[in-house]
Amino acid sequence: MIATIDLRGTAHSAAELSGLMPRARVDVSAATEAAAELIDDVRERASAALLDQAERLDGVRPGALRVPERDLRRAVEQLAPAVREALEEAIRRVRAVSTAQLPVPITTGLGDGALVQQRWQPIRRVGLYVPGGKAVYPSSVIMNVVPAQVAGVASVALASPPQKDFGGGVHPTVLAAAGLLGIDEVYAMGGAGAIGAFAWGVADLGLEPVDLVTGPGNIWVAAAKRLVRGQVGIDAEAGPTEILIIADEDADPVLVAADLVSQAEHDELAAAVLVTDSADFATRARAELGLLAESAHHGTRVRTSLGGEQSAIVIVDSLASAAAFSNAYGPEHLELQVRDPDALLASIDSAGAIFLGEHSPVSLGDYLAGSNHVLPTGGQARFSSGLGVATFLRPQQVIRYDRGGLRGVAEHITALANAEDLPAHAAAVTARFSTE
Template sequence: MLLTRIACVLATIDLRGRAGDATPLDYRTVVPRAVVDVEAALSVVRPVCDDVAARGEAALRELSERFDRVVPASFRVPAEAMDAAVEHLDPELRSAFELSIARRREVCAAELGPAAVDVDLAPGARVTQRMVPVERVGLYVPGGLAPLASSVIMNVVPAQVAGCRSIAVTSPPQREFGGLPHPSILAVCRMLGVEEVYAVGGAQAVAMFAYGVPGLCEPVDMVTGPGNIYVVAAKRLLRGRVSIDSEAGPTEILVLADATADPALVAADLVSQAEHDPLAASVLVTDSEALAQRVQDVLGDQVAATKHAERVRTSMGGRQSAVVLVDDLEQGLAVANGYAAEHLEVQTADAPAVATRVTNAGAVFVGPWSPVSLGDYSAGSTHVLPTGGCACHSSGLNVKSFLKAMHVVTYDRDALAEVARRVEVFAEAEDLPGHARAVAARFDGAGPESDGSDR
């Protein structure tokens, strides 16, 4: 496998001619990912979480001063502050928020599906699957390199549509806003009708949700939302005490393209994700060497012109970003499915047909008019997606993330009698005679309305 970086923005990994090698390619490892050591971060967040559990609001004050360099007058954001954020919102930005909310809510409503499914297995034998919303959720909204107001929508809307009884949002306090979260975040919370909002960030926010803080915040059942490595580590540490959505890592985009793709558009989409984070991954997979070169050529100018040029250069210069040259689209699909990208764009001659063959991706964006940026804001899809290859087994945050599947079993006497002996045999084979006895007792005179004649 040839790896080069000669007068190029992105390194080139050349897989051409490798399909027939004696040692098969492991497409999961073709493009290395950024090194993110969550285990190392655990040693940092453990005392933080323990401190919040032990000392509550006093710990939050000290930790806020240490990590955020500001202590809010009130960790719970006053309603007046959210009202003011909406009042001062730019009209065009408010319109963009409203469109994003409406489209995400419409897709969520379709995701919801039936509240219950009944399966009648025999006369008098029914199993019902009920979808029950999580009671109380805590939603984390990052406030680091970018104030992600869009994450409020992506977290809150599916929780609301799922029917969660209690929803709380937290985002780091900002010194420039007097210890409040970013005004855009507060405005979206108010527009969505969320009344419980906290100015708490980092691992201490996750701990606040998991343990609760007397007089301030009740414990939650589930914590969702992306964050930095310390937020991720806190979610890993407290998983089990609360449910979590995922351990989100740096964002990533993989563009699968052929010679028909527009190099300027491909380059722009790679830049769009690289500006998130120096560890973000931007990957182009193509069977066209000419396209790859044209993308490299235009990237130089696009990177130089972008606001966050240094951040983008660091991202694209990292081990996690590359151009991957393949023999054909068949091999390109193998790379894409092996990599299991958070965001996968398909820019090929027959993009819809190629997209149907994608099996591993957080979200798929089909054709030149469906950029990842659209999904970040107004497509109606979720942008809280699995990273780090987890798209091979996990889904993005959606309505079903906030629902529990509960089976309700209803058998009458005759239905139980029909299967009773097989249940007893099964239980005895597992050396659990009490299980067998619990069935037999219903037919030996000890059970309700039993005369023992059924068996």
Template sequence: MIRTIDLRGRDLAAEDLTAIVPRAPFDVAAAARVVAPVIDDVAARGADALAEYSERFDHVVPDSFRVPAAAIADAVAGLDPELRAAFEVAIDRRRRVAAAEGGDRSTVVELAPGARVGQRMIPVSRVGLYVPGGLAPLSSSVLMNVVPAQVAGVDRIAVASPPQRDFGGLPHPAVLAVCGLLGVDEVYAVGGAQAIAMFAHGVPGLCERVDLVTGPGNIYVVAAKRLLRGQVGIDAEAGPTEIAVLADDSAEPAHVAADLISQAEHDPLAGAVLITDAPALADSVAAELESRVAAAKHAERIATALGGPQSAMVLVDDLAAGIAVADAYAAEHLEIQTRDAASVAARIRNAGAIFVGAWSPVSLGDYAAGSTHVLPTAGCACHSSGLNVRTFLKAVHVIDYDRSGLAEIADAVVTFAEAEDLPAHGAAVSARFDLALVEGARVDGARVDGAGVEEDPR
């Protein structure tokens, strides 16, 4: 069902490992060519284009693309009490962790008397949050997007999720209910690339354009985000989900198999990778997979994911080699199921999120751990972070110098400007001073000291 990659006895550099580790085919460039006309059409025709693509891709056209507030309220009221409690626990934990992520970290540094530079962390004004509605209605993605945006202080939040034919053209009721619990009432029944285009360009009379688009989606959503980057800010180009489990012979095979299956359940392109120095564990996990997949509700989807090129069991010589493979793979989700798991986790450099020990499965992070589940995929964890409060903040420097503060540094600024052959830059500084009184200011090749102008020694 799942292939084996045997790296034992091979001395491989990091770049070799990166080429060898399993990865799903994910051609965003090809998808971008498909969605480019959709984006242009939404920009040109607005709601008429949304209706056409809703019919074509979602097979239903909502009565109103903006979901009525009453529908959101009905979704909240219709929640099973146990499910509502689960939503509220997840929201509370994510909000508490988000509050510790930094929110407003404004600072001021006094570099010299009268010379201050501050950094203000300012939330973006308006964000569009995309919530997928394909193989699974990811109501959890609502809170993973909305909570950190709210904690950051974003004023206006809009959510888009595909219309569902089974629910009269509205997004899934669970998606609407979580929006309602979070106080979000600007919700659109729009999916796919057209939703991203709606957010980026705006649709007159329906939806105002946003400053930032966040949230996961299929390859066409990713392609739309790539094409519209620059027109609008984006969080990341998220691909299919993936899990890596780094395990030694102390791991419980049933736990490892269950965790690999949990992510394979998402998508036929989902990646599931076991990295181990224990061949006997790999054999036991393989046997567990056979029996567990056969009994799973989404057996066909899971089997396709586990049997694809993006999934494998990787055999290594020792734990150090396993850590090297894990860093090369840079998994979206990395589980550490080894002896002294915390110390092993501390040695990991590249992962979207790290789950430590037998009692921290990825499913916990998907819903209610308090962490984010919007994480970098396709190896991007080597340079990118998961969605968090800082995603919704802009760092803006505030420069506040007085006369003495500028006088102290004026000579250096003018010298630097002259070296770059931008004399007007220097003149913008020197023009502020009385040359007879300001010591150290350089103007037109002359230096001024307390006694007056003297020739430049250069």
């Protein structure tokens, strides 16, 4: 079952804590060679490569790589009413939160005739990847598409692996989510090949290259995103999902265990970490985890995740120590199930998304909170953020100086240009005043 790490009575630096972290040994570089071969195959053989890869890796050969619009319409029409209602509400909430993220253009006046404007330009075309392995992710369609639309992206393409159970087509619920959002460019392709197709395009498929690739995926998708970076932009190299819960003695062990199991059911490599300052609570939570793991629908997967080196119950001396541990870990999802979550929040600086109190489980964020569930994993929350409107925008500075504004800084420019031994820089300014 889940391991215990007892850090009571010890003091550790951030670097030392990093060495104690329960982490899955996911080496993206180990998949690089295979991913590169798949990408090169697509660049050389175009659609034929994608079809062969689907047959070999997904166990089915799609009848068509690009999903016909009639299939998108049919998927929407046949969607169960309760699921459609839930998807539409999720779209509404994510759109509301995304709209609030839109930055406002700002112009700064630095003197008479000296203006610098900060503007935000949407990326022209993006490729959105929706995984399709152990689970179905129409929610990921929403999380990728909505912020791109709010940002003003004009061209959106979506890819998801072909499904053997649906004749080589994209899962109908994923198609329905795309249809509800007005996306009509959808491809039945997955893995590294799909990422390569987005980056370089597929001429015989009519797939134009994109400028940015976003969305989660497996280790081969992560490796492919690393390989195409520079040819296109990427959001992040997403890895297995993570949940870290900080809980004190007042937390409900049943709810804490339920939330840990909810993420463990994603994947055998999913990380479930509980950090608590109460040894008694750790014991109670462990007992509840055992019960839930035995009765879980995906019990084998859950037990493998909880028993893996990436999962643990960590016992610390105080909530301050718990916050320090969490900051060093940089979790994708962080829950604060403590007596005063707002007070503890002030000590948190590294997390993809933070869920406060017992009525804000990670499952809420996965679907209906309005926040985005495409978040940094593997400790990347220490230096990056989750998907949002800003992902699809490029900040640009527009400089507008008139003659008087330039004259006001001409001497300073000349001094700095000469100090850097770049006299032509100075000359480009003084030439504008040579007739005076």
